[in-house]
Amino acid sequence: MQNFFLILTGMAFGAILLVVCKLMLEYRHVLTAKILSLLLLSAACYMVQPFVHDMFYLQLFLGVCAMASPALFWMFASTLFQMGENNQKLHFGHYIGLAVCIALGIFQHLHSPAGLDGSIIHIISLVATSALTILGLFDIFRNWQSDLVECRRFLRLGLSVTSGAFLLFVAVNEFIYGLSEFPAFLNYLNISVISIFAMAFGYIILVSDSNILIESIDELTLQLVKDEITKPSLADIQWLDKLTYAMEEEFYYRQVDLTIKSLSEYLIVPEHQLRRLINQHLGYRNFNDYLNRYRVRDAAQRLSDPKLIRTPILTIAIESGYASLTTFNKAFKTLKTMTPSEFRRISGLADSSELTDF
Secondary structure, three states, rough: OHHHHHHHHHHHHHHHHHHHHHHHHHOOOOHHEEEEEEEEHHHHHHHHHHOOOHHHHHHHHHHHHHHOOHHHHHHHHHHHOOOEEOOOOOOOHHHHHHHHHHHHHHHHHHHHHHHOOOHHHHHHHHHHHHHHHHHHHHHEEEEOOEOOHHHHHHHHHHHHHHHHHHHHHHHHHHHHHOOOOOOOHHHHHHHHHHHHHHHHHHHHHHHHHHOHHHHHOOOOOOOOOOOOOOOHHHHHHHHHHHHHHHHHOOOOOHHOOOOOHHHHHOOOOOOOHHHEEEEEEOOOOOHHHHHHHHHHHHHHHHHHOOHOOOHHHHHHHHOOOOOOOOHHHHHHHHHOOOOOOHHHHHHHOOHHOOOOOO
8 A cells, every 4th residue: 555655656646746847947937826836846845755754854845845835825816816916025024934843843853752742832833734735725816806807707716625624634633643654554645645746736736737827827927828808799899889888888887896797787788708809909918907098087086176176085985986995006006106186286286385295
């Protein structure tokens, strides 16, 4: 039985190395690809670790690398699922989470399991790894409805069901069994699950659909996407005309909390078709970015209108379709590179002392 799992582990390890080589050879300049490579290598370390229990220093290295998986999972989710103009790159919290995982991994492997079982360090480790995994899952599901890239929506579902669920499963096992040796069936189950995921992921990336990851990353240029965008069909043109009329003539974007589902119901266009139209034919990868173009343009026209000089910015934000001033200010500054009050000020409508972002 052990020989079978050793062969299975070797096959999965090989698949992981092939995917990492592909990522590093073709997309090593892309942050998401680098983090994914580290995450895959971390999973490989976790998978190989049970087979080297007699080699202390190698087990220490593999254990620390494996311990970094939850932090790397969060970093990967944050960079892959950043939303276009609302990009979320890595921040200080990501690096703190990674440092905590590495420190806990070193501490745990330098102390005896009996001394750590039930200790405060063990509890902190469980809480930290679970929290980082949950943060990664939150980033995966955040903006789920507004994401227009179908392959990325598929990745959201696949990653949430596989990687996130498995990391939480490992954390639960750690909580139940502490740092004592796992039962043999759990070790075999872990190896089997990781191996199956690794080989399936390797097949998708290397054989079945090599563009699925490329098309999901916003920072990659369109030249890297091999599939050409087809010309709109007659039905697409009719739907696009309905969409344009609703936005340009009926100002439907002013509806507060407008979602792609409610818009599809209003236009009587299937939701998945509307996602495809806005993504493929209008060039938007996120529904909120599409709405912001209309809303910010509308707000800018109002802010520069002398007749509306006394109208509060909050009122303009709400009338343009925003539910909160914070969201409006962020979107406006992203597109106009200045705050609404600064925009109104350079329009020459009033002295700077009279204007605020409120």
